[in-house]
Amino acid sequence: MRKLFKAEAKQGMSAPTIWDDVGLNQHAAREIELIFGEKAAFETPKPEGLMQRIIEIATNAGDLVLDSFAGSGTTGAVAHKMGRRWIMVELGEHCKTHIVPRLKKVIDGDDQGGISKAVNWAGGGRFRFYHLAASLLKKDAWGNWVINPAYNAEMLAEAMCKHMAYTYAPSQDVFWQHGYSSENNYIYITTGTLSREQLKLISSEVGDERTLLICSKGFIAENNEFPNLNLKKIPQAVLYQSVP
Structure with a gap:
């Protein structure tokens, strides 16, 4: 060599x-x-x-x-x-x-120690500082996963949007628009049980040109009854403790 x-x-x-x-x-x-x-x-x-x-x-x-x-x-x-x-x-x-x-x-540019002179550092750029939120879930006295009491309904909706890969952007005018994944695809989160009449009303508002993912405690309807709605149950273990 x-x-x-x-x-x-x-x-x-x-x-x-x-x-x-x-x-x-x-x-x-x-x-x-x-x-x-x-x-x-x-x-x-x-x-x-x-x-x-x-x-x-x-x-x-x-x-x-x-x-x-x-x-x-x-x-x-x-x-x-x-x-x-x-x-x-x-x-x-x-x-x-x-x-x-x-x-x-x-x-x-006030830090001129370390490698600053070696790389001709004169300052610039920016950064963002984020605080870590409380965990969405925690175990109760029996070891069951439940919603953290620190979360309110808005925080739960935001957390579910992130979990389902949706952008959290609650509408001020449309109650079922908590977020979106595309221009015509939305998400709605509720801890209540939705009846067929409620789903029918929501489906009519969503229309044929849009789709809506609904995360709820339960549904009194068939999952394929409304083509523009995708119904998903929030696990009972999560809903064991209601959101304040």
Whole structure:
């Protein structure tokens, strides 16, 4: 095997096994201290140089980077500076106290530590911050899955829309339009039982040019009686506890 010099290395070649040139935890702690003016509140923060190496090897510009244990937010900060899209997940309070402020500094161009100078980072971009909602279902004292009492009717409708891959967009004028999957395909969610007369009325309003998925506790009608309606029962285990 011929010895290969660094000058001969080509893009896309395998990285070396040992990385001793991307910084240590001490360097990462110093980077965080420069950002927040305080010592790092994390036991093993990762230096931006290390994350840069990993992201360079595994992705291209514009790719999506996921870090489901965001910690101090280093992955997102580095990915942003490198022109990658990113998603970070963090349950700790430092999501608010460290990650969000850090990313704001990155976007404003105020973070000139880490890899900023190496990639000529001057700021830019944006991000969205989402709070995780309570679980739709929870187990009761007997181990049955029931609707979480924290959910009201509107929240249940929104959750069911997401579960059925519909866009939640409740109409202010049409009670049976809770969401849609296409221009002529809608969804309606109710915890009540619908009679044949009610279904007949809804079917006439939907018309021949549209279809409607109805998720309900029950139906007093045959599923194929109304061609423009798709009737689906919400499982009894879910409806064991009524929505407040």
